[in-house]
Amino acid sequence: xxxxxxxxxxxxxxxxxxxxxxxxxxxxxxxxxxxxxxxxxxxxxxxxxxxxxxxxxxxxxxxxxxxxxxxxxxxxxxxxxxxxxxxxxxxxxxxxxxxxxxxxxxxxxxxxxxxxxxxxxxxxxxxxxxxxxxxxxxxxxx
Numbered sequence: 001x002x003x004x005x006x007x008x009x010x011x012x013x014x015x016x017x018x019x020x021x022x023x024x025x026x027x028x029x030x031x032x033x034x035x036x037x038x039x040x041x042x043x044x045x046x047x048x049x050x051x052x053x054x055x056x057x058x059x060x061x062x063x064x065x066x067x068x069x070x071x072x073x074x075x076x077x078x079x080x081x082x083x084x085x086x087x088x089x090x091x092x093x094x095x096x097x098x099x100x101x102x103x104x105x106x107x108x109x110x111x112x113x114x115x116x117x118x119x120x121x122x123x124x125x126x127x128x129x130x131x132x133x134x135x136x137x138x139x140x141x142x
Contacts, residue, residue, distance in 0.1 A: 008112055017116040032057040042069035044081075044128065051131055081135075083121035094118045
């Protein structure tokens, strides 16, 4: 039986995704309109990805299983979203979010992927706010 290749980047945990991203081929700007990019899902991740790619000039096709994109699960989510936003006296950090996420997943998640998510969590929140996502600012949902 052939071994499976998980395609996990090599190197220290903190540098895996930065190194991987630096070695990827770029798309020539002249070819952007020649590519059709399919995004499956219209929740927070899918809609943000589709909007960002469209802003960069790609042709984006966005599909959802619901009868309307507004019925995605992200609209009804009650648990919120986590990020390593370090407010005064909060003590939050990328490592703390990484560890809490690994622990919450019963130590079964791929550490490199979780670390990368923790690294970009602030940027994800900032991008969503810039794109107009109406986050509730307190526990009452206001």
